[in-house]
Amino acid sequence: MYKIAKKRSLNPTVTEMQIVSPLVANKAKPGQFIILRVDEEGERIPLTVAGVNKDEGTVKIIFQIVGATTEKLNRKSEGEFIQDFVGPLGVATHTDGIKKVCIVGGGVGCAIAMPVAEEFHRLGAEVTSIIGFRSKDLLILEDEFRACSDRLVVMTDDGSYARHGNVTVPLKGMLESGERFDLIITIGPLIMMKFVTLAAKPFGVPVTVSMNPIMIDGTGMCGCCRLTLNRDGERITKFACVDGPDFNGYEVDFDEAMSRGRMYFDFERHAHEETCNLFKKAEA
Amino acid sequence: MAIVQKKHEMPTQLPEVRAHNFSEVALGYTAEIAVEEAKRCLNCKNRPCVEGCPVNINIPEFISRMKEGDFEGAYSVISESSSLPAVCGRVCPQETQCESKCTLGIKFEPVGIGRLERFAADYHNENAKEKPELPTQNGHRVAIVGSGPSGLTCAGDLAKKGYKVTVFEALHTAGGVLVYGIPEFRLPKAIVAKEVETLKALGVDVETNVVIGKTLTIDELFEQGYEAVFIGSGAGLPNFMGIPGESLKGVYSANEFLTRSNLMKSYLDKPVTPIMKGGKVAVVGGGNVAMDAARTALRLGAEKVYIVYRRSMDELPARREEVEHAEEEGIDFRLLNNPVEILGYENPDDPRDPKNGFVRGMRCIRMELGEPDAKGRRRPVPVQGSEFELEVDTVVISIGTSPNPLIKDTTNGLDVNSHGGIIVNEDGLTSRDAIYAGGDAVTGAATVISAMGAGKVAAKAIDEALCAGK
Numbered sequence: 146m147y148k149i150a151k152k153r154s155l156n157p158t159v160t161e162m163q164i165v166s167p168l169v170a171n172k173a174k175p176g177q178f179i180i181l182r183v184d185e186e187g188e189r190i191p192l193t194v195a196g197v198n199k200d201e202g203t204v205k206i207i208f209q210i211v212g213a214t215t216e217k218l219n220r221k222s223e224g225e226f227i228q229d230f231v232g233p234l235g236v237a238t239h240t241d242g243i244k245k246v247c248i249v250g251g252g253v254g255c256a257i258a259m260p261v262a263e264e265f266h267r268l269g270a271e272v273t274s275i276i277g278f279r280s281k282d283l284l285i286l287e288d289e290f291r292a293c294s295d296r297l298v299v300m301t302d303d304g305s306y307a308r309h310g311n312v313t314v315p316l317k318g319m320l321e322s323g324e325r326f327d328l329i330i331t332i333g334p335l336i337m338m339k340f341v342t343l344a345a346k347p348f349g350v351p352v353t354v355s356m357n358p359i360m361i362d363g364t365g366m367c368g369c370c371r372l373t374l375n376r377d378g379e380r381i382t383k384f385a386c387v388d389g390p391d392f393n394g395y396e397v398d399f400d401e402a403m404s405r406g407r408m409y410f411d412f413e414r415h416a417h418e419e420t421c422n423l424f425k426k427a428e429a
Numbered sequence: 430m431a432i433v434q435k436k437h438e439m440p441t442q443l444p445e446v447r448a449h450n451f452s453e454v455a456l457g458y459t460a461e462i463a464v465e466e467a468k469r470c471l472n473c474k475n476r477p478c479v480e481g482c483p484v485n486i487n488i489p490e491f492i493s494r495m496k497e498g499d500f501e502g503a504y505s506v507i508s509e510s511s512s513l514p515a516v517c518g519r520v521c522p523q524e525t526q527c528e529s530k531c532t533l534g535i536k537f538e539p540v541g542i543g544r545l546e547r548f549a550a551d552y553h554n555e556n557a558k559e560k561p562e563l564p565t566q567n568g569h570r571v572a573i574v575g576s577g578p579s580g581l582t583c584a585g586d587l588a589k590k591g592y593k594v595t596v597f598e599a600l601h602t603a604g605g606v607l608v609y610g611i612p613e614f615r616l617p618k619a620i621v622a623k624e625v626e627t628l629k630a631l632g633v634d635v636e637t638n639v640v641i642g643k644t645l646t647i648d649e650l651f652e653q654g655y656e657a658v659f660i661g662s663g664a665g666l667p668n669f670m671g672i673p674g675e676s677l678k679g680v681y682s683a684n685e686f687l688t689r690s691n692l693m694k695s696y697l698d699k700p701v702t703p704i705m706k707g708g709k710v711a712v713v714g715g716g717n718v719a720m721d722a723a724r725t726a727l728r729l730g731a732e733k734v735y736i737v738y739r740r741s742m743d744e745l746p747a748r749r750e751e752v753e754h755a756e757e758e759g760i761d762f763r764l765l766n767n768p769v770e771i772l773g774y775e776n777p778d779d780p781r782d783p784k785n786g787f788v789r790g791m792r793c794i795r796m797e798l799g800e801p802d803a804k805g806r807r808r809p810v811p812v813q814g815s816e817f818e819l820e821v822d823t824v825v826i827s828i829g830t831s832p833n834p835l836i837k838d839t840t841n842g843l844d845v846n847s848h849g850g851i852i853v854n855e856d857g858l859t860s861r862d863a864i865y866a867g868g869d870a871v872t873g874a875a876t877v878i879s880a881m882g883a884g885k886v887a888a889k890a891i892d893e894a895l896c897a898g899k
Contacts, residue, residue, distance in 0.1 A: 168639070168644050168645065169644065172643070172644060172645075182601060186694065186701055187701060188693060188701045188702040189601075189693070189702075213701070214701075228601070229601040229637070229638050230638060231599070231601070231638040231639070231640060231644070232640075232643065232644065233643060233644070234640065234643055361685065361688055361689065361693065361702075362599070362600060362609075362665075362688065364599050364640055364643075364665065364833065364835060365665060365666050365833055365834075365835065366609075366665035366666070366667070366684055366688070366833065367667065367682060367684045367685035367688050368667040368669070368682040368684065368685055369681075369682075369685045371669075371676060372676075373676055382669060382671075382675070382676070387834075387835065398676075401676050404678060404785070404786035405676060405678060405786075407678075407786075408678040408679075409703040410783075411783075412703040413703070416701070416703075
């Protein structure tokens with residue numbers, strides 16, 4: 146059992162927790178993830194490590210309440226326990242030789258992008274961060290990004306806060322005005338990462354995308370998280386859990402990944418509704 | 430007294446009943462049948478059956494106890510050699526091991542050794558009250574990577590000798606392939622849990638949620654004071670066929686399909702972890718895992734389940750009893766067929782059609798057997814122009830697995846072969862001092878009992894290395 150040391154709400158649908166797991170805290174690097182189960186009969190869900198505190202032996206996770214499991218997780222309070230917590234899994238984000246980086250985060254993906262931005266900042270790279278949200282009330286981690294970025298651009302799709310538009314607008318602007326980065330790292334919804342990659346393509350700037358497919362074991366055992374890379378005219382199958390989660394954006398078959406991500410869409414929506422109804426009944 | 434020529438039949442659930450539930454298929458002998466079956470043993474002098482057993486259980490001895498009705502005594506004899514008797518009695522391919530050597534089997538059917546082993550183990554599990562005593566500790570610490578059959582066996586043998594053993598498991602439940610791979614209807618999970626509890630009573634610590642190679646490395650285990658490490662991490666990496674359509678929704682590796690159903694309990698009426706149920710299912714492959722996947726699909730409510738295998742029935746590698754059970758349950762064997770493409774649904778008029786991207790069928794080609802290959806198996810060759818479409822909604826690919834590279838990649842100096850299998854000597858020792866390995870991590874996908882045999886060999890070698898001269 147793993148204790149929830151701290152919990153806070155970042156916005157109405159996004160929660161941050163610090164989980165006691167010294168072994169994971171000791172090892173986790175930006176870009177890696179953990180898998181947890183909330184309770185005895187729970188499903189396994191992957192969540193990216195959003196930071197660690199080695200002294201306290203805690204691992205920070207940030208999650209959006211999107212389904213039955215995240216709903217149940219969000220109902221847990223500080224001091225309570227979750228059943229299982231395993232990691233760190235996946236390969237850490239490569240930082241070698243990157244002097245100037247642009248981090249493009251979208252929605253709850255910003256929670257994953259933030260420790261990556263912090264790491265580059267710590268290593269002395271020049272960090273530009275572009276973070277986007279649907280609207281002002283979904284904004285998270287603005288102060289944290291400001292602290293580790295040489296330049297921060299905040300976007301909202303509906304214009305309710307900061308600049309109006311999606312994240313590709315300022316990115317294109319910078320690239321068109323002649324600015325270059327050693328690397329663009331984008332983390333967020335698949336459709337956003339696809340368009341960030343397309344926006345960067347004419348300028349030949351390398352793009353790393355952080356993939357977040359459905360997973361079970363997270364150790365390469367089931368192949369559920371497989372995705373396809375187009376490399377030198379060949380189609381190559383990779384497992385996001387052990388080969389990723391970071392991949393070269395120009396190689397990823399985003400359309401296939403989006404399709405696979407919706408495999409259990411109906412099941413998940415139904416399960417989420419049922420869970421919410423159960424909680425409502427219990428509260429009534 | 431005349432010899433009973435045939436094995437006593439195993440009582441089973443009727444096919445039409447069991448095809449719709451996940452309860453165990455084989456119900457086990459009664460005490461009366463067990464004694465009668467035991468009496469078929471000739472107790473011959475040269476005891477070839479013992480040679481046929483990868484862990485060399487003293488088979489004639491345990492059977493002679495059973496003839497007397499001394500089932501607990503029979504269990505003691507078995508457990509001298511095997512840490513998992515209730516498991517082996519159920520999943521060992523006895524027809525190619527102990528029973529294939531049985532002297533009685535030369536003229537008649539061999540003694541039902543596996544069925545007798547199962548009875549003795551089940552009898553013990555039901556009736557034994559006292560827990561095993563904690564052996565006198567010798568102060569040496571050994572780490573085991575993976576809680577599958579090889580790891581549990583190695584742990585059990587060392588614990589009985591007084592070693593302080595810790596087993597590290599990546600998943601949330603101990604048992605490895607016994608819990609994520611082999612389905613409930615063939616190996617009830619309560620039996621695996623019971624075997625793990627027995628090991629814990631012997632002083633073995635089981636640490637779940639630790640991925641060796643990620644959470645901790647092998648070298649860190651030595652830093653923590655473990656004096657030897659046994660790697661039994663299995664062959665967890667699923668192989669795909671490399672044909673078009675394998676990423677469509679509805680295509681599973683057998684590992685994924687079985688893990689969802691077994692470990693994550695998707696077979697329940699209201700599962701928390703989803704799985705595709707019902708429809709038409711094609712399982713590609715002919716091993717035990719393929720049989721397990723096909724019969725799981727059937728129990729999940731499939732209206733039709735095919736086994737698609739490129740060779741013929743004679744080459745089908747699955748345990749004979751599983752094939753017979755599968756046939757009785759109505760699994761449709763499409764032999765000498767090979768998939769060439771998995772076909773997906775695409776609605777040209779509606780890109781948002783929810784059916785888009787799901788499997789709608791599989792294109793196969795008929796095969797015929799040609800010249801024998803290096804192993805003497807006749808090589809299947811495609812029959813030109815014989816392609817056809819099989820209408821299916823789900824495809825489960827069960828064409829084997831490879832060793833997981835996580836440990837190799839994080840352990841300097843650990844040599845592996847071209848298939849990724851860890852290289853070991855006859856004692857299970859790897860290219861690194863004090864690191865041993867066995868089971869599928871060494872051989873690639875094989876059987877539970879051969880993994881147990883490897884765990885046993887390594888335990889003996891570890892004991893000799895650490896306690897030499899004592």
